[in-house]
Amino acid sequence: MGSFVSSLAGREPQLDQEAQERQRQRQRREAERAAERHAQVERQRREDARAVERQAQLERQRQKAEGAAERQEIQARQRREEERQEILARRRREAERQARLQQERRQEQERRAQRDLKRQLESYKADQKQKKKLKTGGAAGQAQPPQGPALPRPAFRGLRLESGRYACRDCAATAVLDTEAAQPVYTNVVRFFKQMRVALPKQPPLYAVSAGTMRHEAAKEDSGGRLSGPVSHVNGLCLSTETHTVQIITRQERTRSGSSFVTVRRERAGPVHCSVTGMLVMAGMPALLAGAIIAHECMHAYLRLTGVRSRQLTMHDEEGLCELMAVLYLKHEQSKGFISSHEGRLCTYLLHSIKNNPDPVYGSGYREAARSYQSYRRLDTLVNFVRSKRRLP
Numbered sequence: 001m002g003s004f005v006s007s008l009a010g011r012e013p014q015l016d017q018e019a020q021e022r023q024r025q026r027q028r029r030e031a032e033r034a035a036e037r038h039a040q041v042e043r044q045r046r047e048d049a050r051a052v053e054r055q056a057q058l059e060r061q062r063q064k065a066e067g068a069a070e071r072q073e074i075q076a077r078q079r080r081e082e083e084r085q086e087i088l089a090r091r092r093r094e095a096e097r098q099a100r101l102q103q104e105r106r107q108e109q110e111r112r113a114q115r116d117l118k119r120q121l122e123s124y125k126a127d128q129k130q131k132k133k134l135k136t137g138g139a140a141g142q143a144q145p146p147q148g149p150a151l152p153r154p155a156f157r158g159l160r161l162e163s164g165r166y167a168c169r170d171c172a173a174t175a176v177l178d179t180e181a182a183q184p185v186y187t188n189v190v191r192f193f194k195q196m197r198v199a200l201p202k203q204p205p206l207y208a209v210s211a212g213t214m215r216h217e218a219a220k221e222d223s224g225g226r227l228s229g230p231v232s233h234v235n236g237l238c239l240s241t242e243t244h245t246v247q248i249i250t251r252q253e254r255t256r257s258g259s260s261f262v263t264v265r266r267e268r269a270g271p272v273h274c275s276v277t278g279m280l281v282m283a284g285m286p287a288l289l290a291g292a293i294i295a296h297e298c299m300h301a302y303l304r305l306t307g308v309r310s311r312q313l314t315m316h317d318e319e320g321l322c323e324l325m326a327v328l329y330l331k332h333e334q335s336k337g338f339i340s341s342h343e344g345r346l347c348t349y350l351l352h353s354i355k356n357n358p359d360p361v362y363g364s365g366y367r368e369a370a371r372s373y374q375s376y377r378r379l380d381t382l383v384n385f386v387r388s389k390r391r392l393p
């Protein structure tokens, strides 16, 4: 028992030491734990701070992005608005232009109508005067029919034409009295065009018509001032139509093989297509004059058939070119020589009257075209220039 106590007592300091040791260790661990907690708290704090910072950064980025997006949105809206304004302005300008054109057209039509009326009135008055003269002048055979100043007075063996016109004996010898008689002259002109390298792509029909029909058709042609034109134009006309045709699909079906049957139809829409429906020459002209008239009209036809629409050229330029063609034809005929001296004189007269025509359209147009022809030397070059540039050089 004693030994047990002693041994117990012997161990006491040892136990004490152990206890102390444990105590220290506990304290140490506690300290470590405290340090660790502290560190953890610190880490947490830092992390929190970083999170807050990130949050703020994100917020800033978000705001920035929102701002940019908003700015972009606003800019896009502004752009759209500007475009809309521009389109509206363009439309307004176009409408104004159209209105202006329409007004000009209306004014031109009015002027033309007034001119026509005046002319009709004048010719009516002249007719009345003539009739009165015939009545009061006794014998009808002695009455003087109306004639152009430079054409010879009607001879007794001349030809009485419809609508009170006369052809003298010499003119009557070659007078083109009907459509059939006009064809050889036409063929001659067509051949001449080919020689000049401005061959007509198509040969529209040529008809000989009465003075009344001529006047009526000329009034319909709606190109203004034709009746006031020179002799080679009052007596001829090129009838052209301009249609806006395009092929549209009226029906299309799917088939099992994937191909389809298409039915197309031509409709009035789209690009303009010019066609020349015919040319008119007044009946009763001597062949030489008829040829000059046909040459003039053929140039109108050539322009229409090669894609130059009416009014794409000014009247001045187009009629000038046509008159040039008439002159070149006359000179060509002159160079071949005439059978009668009368034809020679008629040719000289016609050339003179075209070259010295005071008309601001036909006369001045011819003179300008002739100048260009002189510098180009070749008619096809000149005509191609006019066709592409829509004006005389």
Ligand SMILES: [Zn+2]
Binding pocket: 233, 296, 300, 319, 322
């Ligand atoms: Zn003409």
